[in-house]
Amino acid sequence: MRNPDLDGETLKEECGVIGVHLPGVDVASTCFFGLFALQHRGQESAGMAVSDGTRVRMHKGMGLVNQVFSSETLGTLPGEMAVGHTRYSTTGASALRNAQPIFCQTQIGEVAVAHNGNLINAVQLRSEMEAEGEVFGSTSDTEVMARIIVRNLKNGVEEAVREVMRLCKGAFSVVVQTPTTILGFRDPFGIRPLSVGRLGENGYMVASESCAFGPVGGKVDRELKPGEIVVIDREGMRVVDGVESPREAMCLFEFIYFARPDSRMFGTGLYSARVRMGEHLSEEHPVEADIVVPVPDSGIPAALGFSKASGIPFREGMMKSRYIHRTFIQPDQRMREIGVRMKLTPLEDHLKGKRVVLVDDSIVRGTTTKQIVKMMFDSGATEVHVRITAPPIKHPCFYGIDMASKKELAAAVMTLEELTKHIGATSLGFLSVDGARMAVHNSTEGFCTACFTGEYPIEIPEGLQKNAFGDPVGELETVSVSQGVLIQD
Ligand code: SF4
The missing domain is CATH 3.40.50.2020 (Rossmann fold)
Structure with a gap:
């Protein structure tokens, strides 16, 4: 793994996401070790949201996974379901308010959302939602997704996720935690990776890379296809259709550099x-x-x-x-x-x-x-x-x-x-x-090669910038620990 702090010239990894469910077992430490295996995908902040079946609790902070979590903090997160995130900022400044998961609580329900990727229409979606009265608590494009889910929860969380997949454009591999369900989904082009599989005897998990499965006793079943949704709940795990995929365009750079060499993607060992x-x-x-x-x-x-x-x-x-x-x-x-x-x-x-x-x-x-x-x-x-x-x-x-x-x-x-x-x-x-x-x-089929060829699989709006919401770039808080951002309607 390269150290982005030293030379300022290396490519910055994006983010790592994970979701784990082990019936009858507190999974915060399992999620922690899974996040540890995904540390190479983001070193600015880390967080997890854990559900005990009725309530979602969250903890996140700036820094590496083992700086954000201790045995004590993990002990305050009871529950058999969890999603977690390691972050390098791509949209939104590197600040605690943008650390993930992003937690949204409304009268209809609560969701925690963790995202790997970058939305290219986040500014437009956010403007439209603000015009309709939404007040955003962060500058992360992930909050746009979280708010779309919350708005559509009345139709069921699967349908709410489908709405995200229909509205959002760009790269997104996402995990969502509700009090009773974990969902994972990939954008219709499958630009960022996401694998699903088993955990222990009777559990299931989803993670950005297969390297996160082994250390926690998991086994990969398969990579989620572009546009698919995986649903993990007390009934088990099932994969359902999300939106149609025009074509696969997986990031070629994942294979060259980003992903860990002990991971498997596209059915091949890296x-x-x-x-x-x-x-x-x-x-x-x-x-x-x-x-x-x-x-x-x-x-x-x-x-x-x-x-x-x-x-x-x-x-x-x-x-x-x-x-x-x-x-x-x-x-x-x-x-x-x-x-x-x-x-x-x-x-x-x-x-x-x-x-x-x-x-x-x-x-x-x-x-x-x-x-x-x-x-x-x-x-x-x-x-x-x-x-x-x-x-x-x-x-x-x-x-x-x-x-x-x-x-x-x-x-x-x-x-x-x-x-x-x-x-x-x-x-x-x-x-x-x-x-x-x-x-x-x-x-030669199935890849995004845009940074080499200029052929972008999803058209880029003119004038799009990384720091889309106008954050001061480079704002970096010191290592700290916080209960999550609670966003209330
Ligand atoms: S291959 Fe595509 S997704 Fe990957 S780094 Fe290049 S432009 Fe980005």
Whole structure:
């Protein structure tokens, strides 16, 4: 996992969601460990809503999962059903009021909603609802979804969720907690992942990634299809139709970088897919060199694939601090200047006098890659050939990944030659879009590739910005604990 705090240039993961039901068992700690397994999807805030069958209680706060929850707080959340969330903000500032789940309570009922993705029509929906008298308590697009559910509860929660799926446009994989039911659903294009399965002997669960199932005793049945709804209640688990899916457009970047390598998506293990990406990369951009070196940890499987396909020996060339990502302390300017060395230190014995193939997952602004290339040369490498498993990123993402504006994307503003010079590499090669797609499941169908190709599966309204509701960007509260935002009609 990369540390977004250190270089300001990495792609920010979106969010992780989970829902668990174990009849007769308090599940707050199960939800906690599931959230722990989804920590890589968001490190700004965490929260969970737990139902004891009549009442939904909630706890959330800023920080990592184990900073937000303690044994004591988990003990205040009794109940056999829970939904949880880890957050990186995409719409709405990074502030406690936007931490999730978002809890809505009205006379008709109460719901807690946790969302992974980004709505591209949230501003329009919110304006329409405000004109009708709704008063919003947060600046998160998730509250728009929560309020649509509450407005339509009179028709039953399944129908209320269908209304969300009909009205909302963009990427959304969502879990909803009512006092008696958990629902999970994916947008009609299935841009963000969501899997369903069993939990223990007689329970069920839903989570963003399959890596959250194993640690809590769960087993994946299958990935939810685009436009489907899963309903988990005392009767068990059932999947029902939500809205029609025009076509599948799963985020290709989940496979390249975001999702954990031990997860499975599209029926394939992510680690194996990344090894295959390295093999394709070697075929597309062969080079004569002495060693293949990964940028740890995310570059390791692709470097192994590159090594296997090219016959060039794999060799670790740097060590990564295992603990740097666990701090919530922002680096000061002096530490920022030390930059990449705070998390990566070179193995000079492995690099000295060697022609190096350096394998990494992506280039955003190019500043981190530049620092790593310099570190290789400073450690005695004679050539550094950079090979990247993501195709060049040329367009922003509006579906839940924060990846800087177009003018900040190095591959959007520089030619390959200019970028090679900018990062100081001997040569540079990117995996093609088809190479990445074929490595995942031997097909070019079913993916969103918009940040590489500019072909957005859902049309983007003109002038759409990440911080759609006008929050001050960068507002970051200190680690704190709070009972949830209670929004009353
Ligand atoms: S634009 Fe890129 S990062 Fe965003 S959903 Fe599509 S493939 Fe994923």
